[in-house]
Structures are given as structure tokens and as C-alpha cells.
Amino acid sequence: MRKKYVVLSLLAIALLLFVTGCKKKIPAPAPLPPPVVAETKPAAPTIATFVAEPSSIDRGQSSTLRWVVEGADEVSINNGIGTVMASGTRQVFPNNTTTYVLTARNAGGSVTRSVTVNVNVPPPPAPEKPPAPVASLQERVNQLVDAYFDYDKFGIRLDASSALTQDADALKSIFRDFPSASLILGGYCDPRGSAEYNMGLGDRRARSAMEFLSNLGVDTSKLRPVSYGKEVQTCSEATESCYQMNRRVHFATGN
Amino acid sequence: MKMTKPFRVGLFSLLGLTGLVLSLGLAWAQSERTSDIVLKILGTSRPKIALPDLRGTGAALDLMPVLNQTLYTDVEMSGVFKVQPKSMYPLQVPQRREDFRPPEGNRYGNGLYLRDWSQPPVEANWLAVGYAAEQSGRLVLFGYLYNVNEPDLANAEVFGKMYYGSLDDAGARAVAHEFANDILKQFGSRTLAGTRIFFVSNRTGNDEIWSMNFDGTEQKQFTQLRALTLMPAISPDGSLLAFTTFAEGTPKIRVYSAETQQRKPFVNAVASMNATPEITRDNQHIYFSSTADGKSTQIYTAGINGAGMRRLTYSGAVEVSPRVNPKTGADILFVSDRGGTPQIYKMNADGANAERLTEGTGEAHNPAWNPDGETMAFAWSRGYEPGNYNIFIMDTISRQYTQLTYGSGRNENPWWSPDGRRLVFGSNRNGQSQIWTMLADGTQVQQLTSSGRNRMPVWSVK
Numbered sequence: 001m002r003k004k005y006v007v008l009s010l011l012a013i014a015l016l017l018f019v020t021g022c023k024k025k026i027p028a029p030a031p032l033p034p035p036v037v038a039e040t041k042p043a044a045p046t047i048a049t050f051v052a053e054p055s056s057i058d059r060g061q062s063s064t065l066r067w068v069v070e071g072a073d074e075v076s077i078n079n080g081i082g083t084v085m086a087s088g089t090r091q092v093f094p095n096n097t098t099t100y101v102l103t104a105r106n107a108g109g110s111v112t113r114s115v116t117v118n119v120n121v122p123p124p125p126a127p128e129k130p131p132a133p134v135a136s137l138q139e140r141v142n143q144l145v146d147a148y149f150d151y152d153k154f155g156i157r158l159d160a161s162s163a164l165t166q167d168a169d170a171l172k173s174i175f176r177d178f179p180s181a182s183l184i185l186g187g188y189c190d191p192r193g194s195a196e197y198n199m200g201l202g203d204r205r206a207r208s209a210m211e212f213l214s215n216l217g218v219d220t221s222k223l224r225p226v227s228y229g230k231e232v233q234t235c236s237e238a239t240e241s242c243y244q245m246n247r248r249v250h251f252a253t254g255n
Numbered sequence: 256m257k258m259t260k261p262f263r264v265g266l267f268s269l270l271g272l273t274g275l276v277l278s279l280g281l282a283w284a285q286s287e288r289t290s291d292i293v294l295k296i297l298g299t300s301r302p303k304i305a306l307p308d309l310r311g312t313g314a315a316l317d318l319m320p321v322l323n324q325t326l327y328t329d330v331e332m333s334g335v336f337k338v339q340p341k342s343m344y345p346l347q348v349p350q351r352r353e354d355f356r357p358p359e360g361n362r363y364g365n366g367l368y369l370r371d372w373s374q375p376p377v378e379a380n381w382l383a384v385g386y387a388a389e390q391s392g393r394l395v396l397f398g399y400l401y402n403v404n405e406p407d408l409a410n411a412e413v414f415g416k417m418y419y420g421s422l423d424d425a426g427a428r429a430v431a432h433e434f435a436n437d438i439l440k441q442f443g444s445r446t447l448a449g450t451r452i453f454f455v456s457n458r459t460g461n462d463e464i465w466s467m468n469f470d471g472t473e474q475k476q477f478t479q480l481r482a483l484t485l486m487p488a489i490s491p492d493g494s495l496l497a498f499t500t501f502a503e504g505t506p507k508i509r510v511y512s513a514e515t516q517q518r519k520p521f522v523n524a525v526a527s528m529n530a531t532p533e534i535t536r537d538n539q540h541i542y543f544s545s546t547a548d549g550k551s552t553q554i555y556t557a558g559i560n561g562a563g564m565r566r567l568t569y570s571g572a573v574e575v576s577p578r579v580n581p582k583t584g585a586d587i588l589f590v591s592d593r594g595g596t597p598q599i600y601k602m603n604a605d606g607a608n609a610e611r612l613t614e615g616t617g618e619a620h621n622p623a624w625n626p627d628g629e630t631m632a633f634a635w636s637r638g639y640e641p642g643n644y645n646i647f648i649m650d651t652i653s654r655q656y657t658q659l660t661y662g663s664g665r666n667e668n669p670w671w672s673p674d675g676r677r678l679v680f681g682s683n684r685n686g687q688s689q690i691w692t693m694l695a696d697g698t699q700v701q702q703l704t705s706s707g708r709n710r711m712p713v714w715s716v717k
Contacts, residue, residue: 151641152592152596152597152618152641191642192641192642193597193618193620193641193642194576194590194597194618194620194621194634194644194667194668195485195486195710195711196486196530196531196544196575196576196590196620196621197573197575197576197590197592197597197620199499199506199528199530199531199544199552199575200528200530200544200546200551200552200573200574200575201573203527203528203546203551203552204551204552204573206527207546207549207550207551224505224527225527226504226505226527226528227506227527227528231462231483231485231501254504
């Protein structure tokens with residue numbers, strides 16, 4: 001066994017001697033100089049400038065992107081612009097505020113810089129009127145019916161109660177469609193009492209109707225009672241039918 | 256049972272006689288009762304005066320119609336006298352003291368004897384005479400007052416004076432007012448000349464406040480608010496005018512200087528209505544009706560600028576037209592329907608002790624205090640259809656009343672003259688409402704306006 005080790009060792013020594021003996025014997029060709037590129041990595045490119053002029057436009061106007069890049073193999077801008085020269089300008093027409101990203105590349109790496117063009121979007125056109133209330137506020141109010149009263153009274157009669165019940169539904173719908181509407185609930189009297197007393201009586205009639213409407217769920221904070229006493233007459237004959245026309249509450253637009 | 260004919264005749268005669276006596280008695284009682292209030296205001300008997308037209312010479316001639324009309328209006332409207340009809344006057348009218356003659360026997364002097372004026376048909380107690388002329392470019396009026404019941408001419412002349420004025424209509428009116436005032440002063444009264452009436456007129460298209468002289472002359476627009484403006488109230492001294500206006504959409508009160516027409520500060524209560532203002536005699540407070548409680552129209556008081564508002568009534572009824580006693584300031588007349596229909600009530604200035612003055616029949620509105628602080632005038636539909644008001648006056652203490660107009664249309668908003676002897680009121684007796692005046696006994700009814708619709712008069716001392 002020991003002989004085996006000795007032989008192997010001798011062989012290894014002989015081989016080593018052979019190899020070193022060969023090297024010196026055969027002249028090797030001059031090694032190629034190592035490539036410069038591979039040897040020292042180049043610096044990443046520099047984006048000296050990347051601006052949008054102006055940086056804020058109205059929709060439909062243009063902005064100019066201007067850039068200066070040094071040391072890049074390839075320069076590109078996103079948003080569909082693509083590869084560009086190392087320095088240059090490009091007019092853009094963004095529809096909305098857009099951020100442009102410039103990417104400069106070379107073997108040393110890539111750098112990016114972004115610039116944003118703010119686009120002022122014009123206010124949207126007035127929204128189309130909701131289709132439900134086809135009639136104007138005035139037209140809707142004109143459809144409200146008057147409620148009538150007995151002479152020198154402000155109690156709600158049966159006919160007045162059905163008139164006001166009808167008005168209550170209409171008023172709720174009006175206030176739903178015209179949330180900012182405020183209406184006058186005018187109280188009127190026939191010409192027979194004194195002007196002074198009728199101012200008070202007209203107010204009583206308006207308040208009486210308001211209370212009735214309130215009980216039906218109408219938002220009466222949107223109704224303003226105004227007494228016109230006997231100062232505004234719809235009918236001027238000295239007949240009971242005409243007097244009756246004047247003893248009423250009447251809705252009107254107004255503040 | 257059979258009655259003999261004579262007995263039956265006798266019975267019916269007796270019944271008829273009883274009826275006659277009863278009705279006579281009622282009529283007597285009625286006239287006695289009504290005259291009480293009128294007599295209290297106008298005096299127990301009104302002296303009779305003869306007021307012949309004065310004559311003028313030269314440049315004064317053309318001014319005589321204005322001068323005579325002014326003198327007559329002043330004297331007649333005062334209600335101090337009964338002016339005897341001119342058609343009864345003698346043919347010769349003395350113009351100065353030298354024109355009178357001492358009477359001879361029982362003869363008629365054709366106007367130159369004093370007794371020609373005291374005896375039928377003139378039957379006057381007093382006689383005012385005189386004449387006007389031009390003197391150094393001015394108008395001079397010689398005016399005399401005679402007691403024609405005085406037999407002695409020397410004692411009969413009450414006064415003889417000269418009055419100077421400019422030689423034009425204004426001067427003629429001025430001297431006539433002065434002469435009239437001197438006549439009335441002898442009887443403890445004075446001319447209404449210089450007093451004004453504020454009223455509501457729609458002649459511009461809107462109801463606005465207007466003013467005019469007591470005789471209807473010089474009608475002038477006071478407010479230019481171009482909005483329904485009504486219910487004027489004048490302070491007892493004539494310096495402040497308050498009213499109700501829709502200039503801001505709802506009825507609100509405004510206070511103005513009656514003289515300069517400048518608006519005074521007044522803060523309205525937060526309410527759907529503030530109306531029917533009334534100014535106290537010290538010009539420091541205002542009474543008014545307001546819906547400040549959000550329920551009903553009640554009576555309130557506040558400072559003249561609206562500050563310090565205080566509620567006086569708590570009835571929940573419709574209550575308007577507060578009128579403060581101009582003599583005492585202690586009690587307030589107002590209209591309320593707390594009893595069912597609008598009637599006139601009286602309460603203390605603090606709102607206590609409200610009591611109804613009118614009977615409860617018909618509708619009673621527009622109370623107005625006589626300057627005496629006892630009598631009130633008001634509009635009442637008693638005895639007529641609703642809306643057909645007549646002017647009544649009532650003694651607020653005894654509650655006796657008398658009716659001054661009788662069913663000629665709608666008569667309302669009475670207001671007393673500063674001398675308390677006349678009333679101004681609105682009446683539609685000729686169609687549209689116009690301003691009228693009358694003596695406190697219902698006579699001497701005169702129309703003062705005719706253009707547009709005119710109503711709600713208040714009489715100012717100046």
C-alpha cells in the first residue's frame with residue numbers, strides 16, 4: 001500500500017514538473033488587453049433639464065416640453081411620445097392633467113425625471129334640468145287653489161279643507177322639486193270690514209291655513225303669511241258671490 | 256160682549272192717543288239723549304251771526320271772492336255760530352261804524368239800523384262787517400264785529416280793527432283768517448286756519464299719504480314710497496306722523512317728521528304685521544297692533560323708536576286701532592272681536608280693565624278721541640247691512656251715543672278737528688271714497704277731495 005502512495009506522489013511531482021517545463025517551452029501569445037467597457041462601467045446619463053412651458057394650461061391649449069440630456073444612449077418620453085433626441089422640444093396637447101416621464105438610458109443605467117402639465121378643465125355645462133318638474137315654480141304655484149272663508153271668520157270650512165288638502169300635496173311636491181322655494185301665503189278679506197280690522201283678520205286667515213297645512217305635513221317654514229286685509233280685491237261688485245271671492249287665502253311666489 | 260159704538264170709538268181713540276204719546280215720548284227721549292252729547296261739544300246754544308259779503312275797492316276788488324269765501328269758511332266751520340242765510344239780509348250793508356244810523360221809531364232802516372239785523376227775517380245776534388282796499392301797494396281789511404242785540408250803537412261795537420296783507424290771494428286769505436280768528440276769540444274759540452288734514456290718496460296710482468289745508472286747499476303728496484301706504488296717525492302736537500306701509504312687502508310702521516318729511520328711526524317688531532300706529536301726546540311712545548306673538552293681532556306699546564316693546568292685550572282675538580286719551584294719556588280705545596264681532600273697547604294704558612263700550616250690535620270700528628278726552632267718534636254698522644257704516648259719537652263715560660250720518664253709503668274713519676267741534680271722515684256717498692267734514696251735530700257736511708280715491712283722514716293742529 002505504501003508503495004502505491006509513493007508512486008502516486010512521484011507521478012504528481014513528475015506531472016507538475018512536466019507542466020511547468022512545458023510553459024517555459026512553448027511561448028504563449030500575448031494576452032488581449034481587457035476591454036475598456038467591461039473593465040470600467042460608464043456613468044449614468046444626466047438629465048440637465050426637463051420642463052413643461054407653461055406648466056399649466058387650459059384644456060385645448062398646448063404646452064411645450066423641453067429637455068436636455070447628457071450622456072445618454074437613448075432618451076424617451078412616455079405618454080405616446082417615444083424615443084426622442086438627447087435635447088429637444090415637443091408640443092403636447094393633454095386633455096387632462098398629465099405627468100410626462102423622461103427616461104434617459106445608457107450602459108451605466110437609466111434615470112428618469114417627470115414633469116406635470118396641469119390642465120384646467122372648464123366647468124361642466126349646466127346639468128340638464130331634472131325631467132320631473134316640467135313646469136316652472138311660478139306655473140306650479142299658479143295651480144295651487146285658493147281656500148275661502150265665511151264673513152268675519154277664519155275657521156277652515158269643509159270646502160276650504162279639501163282645497164288645502166289638495167294644496168298640501170302640491171306644496172310638498174313643489175318643495176321637493178324646488179328645495180329653495182319660499183312662498184307667500186296671502187290672507188284677504190272682502191271690503192265690508194274696516195281696513196284696520198281686516199289687516200288683522202287677513203293675517204288670521206293666513207295663519208289658520210298655515211296651521212292646517214302644517215298638520216298635513218307641509219313644511220310651513222317655507223310659507224310666509226302676509227295679510228293684505230281688504231287692500232287687494234279680485235272682484236269689486238257689491239254682491240255676496242264677489243265678496244266670497246275676496247275672502248280667501250292665496251299662494252304666491254316671493255321672498 | 257157687545258160694545259156700543261161710541262165706546263169703541265173712544266177705546267180706539269184712547270189706544271191711538273196712547274200710541275201717539277208713547278211715540279212722541281220716545282222721540283223726545285231720543286232727541287233729548289242725542290242732543291246731550293252734541294250740546295256738550297257745541298255748547299247749549301249757538302249764537303247766530305250775520306256775515307254779509309264784504310266789498311272792496313280798487314286793486315282789492317278782485318280779491319274779494321277769495322277773502323269772503325275764506326272768512327265765511329273759517330267762521331262757519333268753527334261751529335261756534337249759526338251763520339244766518341245771506342238771502343235774508345237787508346239791501347244796505349254797513350261797511351264801517353259811520354254807516355250805522357240810530358233807529359227812528361219803529362221804522363225799518365234797510366240795514367243801517369242794528370235792529371234790522373236782530374229782528375226777523377235775519378234774527379242774528381252778531382254782525383260782522385267791513386271792507387277792503389289797497390293802501391300803498393298793500394291790502395288792508397277793515398273788520399268790525401257788532402252785537403246787534405245791544406240797543407246802544409256805542410256799546411254794540413265789540414271791536415273794529417285793520418288787517419294788512421299782500422295784495423294777492425294769499426294776502427286776502429291771510430287777512431280773512433285774522434279777522435275770523437278775532438271774531439272767534441270773542442267766543443273762546445279760534446279758526447281752524449293753519450290746521451292740516453293728512454289722508455290716504457291713490458291718485459298717483461299707489462295709496463300714499465297726502466296732506467291738505469283744513470278747507471281742502473293745497474293738496475300735497477307727503478310720501479313717495481310707491482307702495483301701499485295707509486293708516487296715518489298724527490301726534491297731538493302735529494309734529495310726528497306715523498303710518499303703515501307695504502314698502503318692504505309686509506305691513507310695517509314708519510314714523511316721519513310731519514314738518515320736514517324726514518324719516519325717523521323706528522325698529523319694527525319681528526312680525527308678519529305691524530300696523531295701526533298711534534303716537535302719545537309726549538311724542539315718546541307709540542301704540543300699535545302687531546302679530547309679534549305669531550298667532551293673532553294684539554295691542555303693543557313701545558318707545559317712539561320701537562325699542563322696549565311691551566304687549567298690552569292677551570285675548571287671542573283680532574285687536575287693532577289703539578287710541579290713547581289725548582287729555583289724560585290714561586286710557587286707550589281699541590277695536591277687538593274678542594266678543595265675536597268687532598266692537599270698541601276701552602282699557603287702561605297698561606292693558607288692564609278692558610271693557611266694551613259699544614253694545615255688541617253690528618260692527619264698530621275706527622275709534623277717535625275728542626280732544627276733551629271724554630267723547631269718541633267711531634264708525635258703526637248698527638241698524639245697517641254689514642259694511643254700511645255711519646259716524647256716531649259717544650260719551651265714553653255715560654255711553655250715551657248719537658248718530659251723525661244716516662245711511663249715505665259708507666262713512667268711516669272719523670277724526671276730530673283740533674277744536675273738537677268738527678269731524679273729518681271718509682265717505683263713498685258719491686261713488687268713490689272721498690274726504691268730508693261736518694260739524695259735530697252732523698250739519699255743515701262738506702266734501703274736501705274729489706281726485707282719485709281718498710280715505711283715512713287725520714286732522715293735525717298744524
